[in-house]
Amino acid sequence: MNKKIYSICGESDQIVDFEMIGNDPNFVFKNDPNFETIVLYDPEGNIVNVNSWLECANYVNGVWTDGLYEQLDFERVLFFLTVSSIVLYLVFKKIWKVRNHQ
Amino acid sequence: MSSNVRKLTFLMTTVLLILLPWFLQNSSEEIKPVQIDKESTAFYQTNTCEFTLFDILSQNVLNEKINILPDTYSSVKCNSKINGVDYFESDIKVYIGTNANIDFLLQSFIWLFLLAFVPKSKERKFKHNNILPIAITAVLFTLHLLGEENFYTSFSKSYSSNISFDNYFLTSLIAALIFILIIFDDLLKDRFYNLISYFPFMFLFIGAYNTFNLNFYLIILVYVGVRIFFDTQVNIKLTLLYASLTVFWLINNENLYLYFDVDKLKGFVSSSQSTASQIFWIISFYFAVLALYTIIDESKDFVNLAKIRYNFLLVGGLISVFGILSALNPFLRFLTYYNLGLNKLGMGNFTAIEGNTWRGIAHSAEALGEYSAFTILFSVLISFHYKIKISNFEILLMFITVFSLFRSNNFAAMSSMVIFITLFFLNELIKIRSVKITLFIFVIFSSLIIYSKTSEYSYKFVSNALLNEAVSASIMSDTLPGNEDGFTAADFSNFEIFLEESKEESSLSSSLYYALDQYTNDGNIKYLPDSIALISQISVPINRSEKWGIFIAKYNPDFFEFILGTGPLQLADYYLSHETKFNDGLVLPHSSLLDLLIFFGIFGVFSLLIYSAYLIYTNKKNVVYNYLFLFILINYTKSDSILYLSSFILLYFTTYFYKFSFSIGRNFNNE
Numbered sequence: 001m002n003k004k005i006y007s008i009c010g011e012s013d014q015i016v017d018f019e020m021i022g023n024d025p026n027f028v029f030k031n032d033p034n035f036e037t038i039v040l041y042d043p044e045g046n047i048v049n050v051n052s053w054l055e056c057a058n059y060v061n062g063v064w065t066d067g068l069y070e071q072l073d074f075e076r077v078l079f080f081l082t083v084s085s086i087v088l089y090l091v092f093k094k095i096w097k098v099r100n101h102q
Numbered sequence: 103m104s105s106n107v108r109k110l111t112f113l114m115t116t117v118l119l120i121l122l123p124w125f126l127q128n129s130s131e132e133i134k135p136v137q138i139d140k141e142s143t144a145f146y147q148t149n150t151c152e153f154t155l156f157d158i159l160s161q162n163v164l165n166e167k168i169n170i171l172p173d174t175y176s177s178v179k180c181n182s183k184i185n186g187v188d189y190f191e192s193d194i195k196v197y198i199g200t201n202a203n204i205d206f207l208l209q210s211f212i213w214l215f216l217l218a219f220v221p222k223s224k225e226r227k228f229k230h231n232n233i234l235p236i237a238i239t240a241v242l243f244t245l246h247l248l249g250e251e252n253f254y255t256s257f258s259k260s261y262s263s264n265i266s267f268d269n270y271f272l273t274s275l276i277a278a279l280i281f282i283l284i285i286f287d288d289l290l291k292d293r294f295y296n297l298i299s300y301f302p303f304m305f306l307f308i309g310a311y312n313t314f315n316l317n318f319y320l321i322i323l324v325y326v327g328v329r330i331f332f333d334t335q336v337n338i339k340l341t342l343l344y345a346s347l348t349v350f351w352l353i354n355n356e357n358l359y360l361y362f363d364v365d366k367l368k369g370f371v372s373s374s375q376s377t378a379s380q381i382f383w384i385i386s387f388y389f390a391v392l393a394l395y396t397i398i399d400e401s402k403d404f405v406n407l408a409k410i411r412y413n414f415l416l417v418g419g420l421i422s423v424f425g426i427l428s429a430l431n432p433f434l435r436f437l438t439y440y441n442l443g444l445n446k447l448g449m450g451n452f453t454a455i456e457g458n459t460w461r462g463i464a465h466s467a468e469a470l471g472e473y474s475a476f477t478i479l480f481s482v483l484i485s486f487h488y489k490i491k492i493s494n495f496e497i498l499l500m501f502i503t504v505f506s507l508f509r510s511n512n513f514a515a516m517s518s519m520v521i522f523i524t525l526f527f528l529n530e531l532i533k534i535r536s537v538k539i540t541l542f543i544f545v546i547f548s549s550l551i552i553y554s555k556t557s558e559y560s561y562k563f564v565s566n567a568l569l570n571e572a573v574s575a576s577i578m579s580d581t582l583p584g585n586e587d588g589f590t591a592a593d594f595s596n597f598e599i600f601l602e603e604s605k606e607e608s609s610l611s612s613s614l615y616y617a618l619d620q621y622t623n624d625g626n627i628k629y630l631p632d633s634i635a636l637i638s639q640i641s642v643p644i645n646r647s648e649k650w651g652i653f654i655a656k657y658n659p660d661f662f663e664f665i666l667g668t669g670p671l672q673l674a675d676y677y678l679s680h681e682t683k684f685n686d687g688l689v690l691p692h693s694s695l696l697d698l699l700i701f702f703g704i705f706g707v708f709s710l711l712i713y714s715a716y717l718i719y720t721n722k723k724n725v726v727y728n729y730l731f732l733f734i735l736i737n738y739t740k741s742d743s744i745l746y747l748s749s750f751i752l753l754y755f756t757t758y759f760y761k762f763s764f765s766i767g768r769n770f771n772n773e
Contacts, residue, residue, distance in 0.1 A: 076270040078270070079270045
């Protein structure tokens with residue numbers, strides 16, 4: 001089973017036949033009252049609430065995610081990391097210069 | 103810190119930069135990688151973004167079926183991970199995620215660390231601080247990213263042309279550029295005068311970014327150019343002339359966001375015809391040329407010819423070694439491609455491609471042949487003329503370079519190298535001027551007579567060959583009726599039929615229409631051979647009639663474009679504006695003169711030819727300079743080398759080589 005499914009939907013010992021679910025247009029997911037509803041997002045920004053582990057696994061097996069990891073703006077992180085590196089580099093350069101002059 | 107410890111630290115950091123990104127990511131703990139074959143393709147297609155390059159290494163290190171390619175559309179999260187596997191009969195393509203933002207930082211830092219290995223020279227003092235040059239370079243860089251939208255949308259999911267602080271794709275790249283330039287500036291000051299001695303390494307570390315239509319050296323040259331612009335007195339007349347041409351090029355541009363697939367020209371040609379992109383390339387070209395000229399001019403007293411020769415040979419040897427390593431293993435091929443910044447992946451085998459040529463890690467076999475032949479010619483001329491001792495190691499490197507030259511199968515480079523070496527020794531041995539001239543004339547005429555006697559083609563065929571190829575490449579040739587055997591007027595060189603329609607109604611390019619008109623309607627000047635037939639006769643023995651014919655079929659300028667061109671490094675208009683049978687794929691003009699004609703028009707071509715003739719004339723006693731310069735001019739006339747940054751810089755280096763070779767009595771062996 002895909003690691004991503006366990007990480008988003010939680011642990012389970014169920015073995016899922018995704019192909020069978022996909023091929024059955026009348027397949028209905030049963031709600032699991034013990035399963036805390038999870039909100040999933042697709043790349044276009046659509047939202048779906050899943051109410052069972054099986055339903056969740058089926059969606060995550062496709063392109064849906066919980067939106068925490070996938071939607072993280074890595075470019076933003078990279079931007080702040082780079083800016084911090086510039087500041088640190090300039091500070092160290094200044095200190096190095098001062099030390100060499102002394 | 104001692105020099106050796108510092109060098110070792112730099113070397114280790116560079117090695118870490120090269121290797122760490124490919125195994126530093128978190129990999130799947132539950133599922134383990136398996137050997138990649140036809141059966142496991144589905145496994146890797148299901149488990150994308152799970153394994154790093156190094157995860158699959160142990161299972162597949164000797165797997166000859168795989169071909170590792172960059173997945174240039176990857177997110178940051180999946181950078182350096184296996185993002186897909188496709189099975190083909192010939193090979194299994196494994197796609198490794200590479201993200202634009204990470205590429206820019208990582209590749210730049212690798213090459214910056216390598217720049218730090220250039221030994222320090224006397225410090226080059228700049229009058230002003232670097233804030234304005236950094237800002238201008240950053241603005242140009244932003245213009246480029248915005249102007250080549252179609253190129254970047256195909257490389258990054260996050261690309262956006264919105265100018266806002268929230269556009270972190272753009273802001274993170276600009277921040278990265280600023281960081282790179284700050285570090286580069288610190289490296290530059292102490293190494294400025296030594297840069298030219300180490301420029302041959304540009305043929306090994308090509309510097310083309312994986313996911314950018316940019317080259318690392320272009321960025322730093324632009325930056326140096328801007329610094330110099332504010333620091334020294336530039337040539338006002340030339341700058342004003344260039345500014346006037348810029349205005350013309352911009353007015354003439356249609357501002358189209360086209361997409362020209364730059365392929366192996368990546369990093370030194372525009373992929374768009376937008377005004378923003380055009381401004382970037384025109385201004386960048388100016389600053390890069392200014393930087394090159396100033397570096398060469400100011401370094402002339404610091405240049406060590408023995409060191410340059412050693413570096414040429416070392417790079418020649420290393421190109422062969424990396425070419426062989428790339429052919430042996432797909433992992434090494436991918437790492438070589440990424441870390442050397444190659445324009446395209448190295449060859450995956452030793453078997454020859456078209457025309458029995460092998461290009462190794464070079465972008466083309468032709469460029470590899472030219473570099474290798476130039477290296478050997480340079481080494482021989484420098485060693486004998488200036489009497490600079492050559493070590494056994496350098497002789498070994500020369501033999502390895504000869505291997506590259508033979509494998510590249512560049513006959514023109516090989517033969518011109520042999521001719522110039524022969525002429526050089528004749529010139530050194532024979533001291534009587536009249537004997538020299540007689541001998542040179544004899545060699546030239548006997549070569550021409552031998553060619554004409556041994557040529558299998560008729561005079562009529564070689565005269566028509568160029569136009570035959572040109573009309574065959576035009577779409578009009580498809581509409582011509584054929585005889586009972588299917589042959590058309592084009593096959594019988596019946597060119598008049600192509601001129602039946604007026605110039606405005608014809609689907610022929612303006613240059614082809616003009617050439618046909620000149621050829622058929624007796625445009626001859628008395629006592630001179632027909633110019634079109636003459637070019638055709640030259641093109642046949644050097645195997646260029648087809649390529650130059652395609653050029654004539656495609657090249658469709660209006661009058662002013664023909665006179666002044668479309669601007670430096672602008673090929674999109676030439677490629678996409680006129681329909682021929684060769685609108686797909688990168689069919690280059692195969693002559694740097696034709697490339698220059700597109701960029702600067704006939705005015706630019708003639709100006710550069712006159713300038714070249716002037717340089718040759720004023721340095722007529724400098725045998726080494728003339729032979730090297732002529733070698734480059736001849737070879738570049740039949741290749742597109744001017745479109746590759748490293749080869750462009752070699753042309754520049756050779757053009758101004760006379761500045762270095764003035765002090766014959768200098769003791770190079772002790773330097």
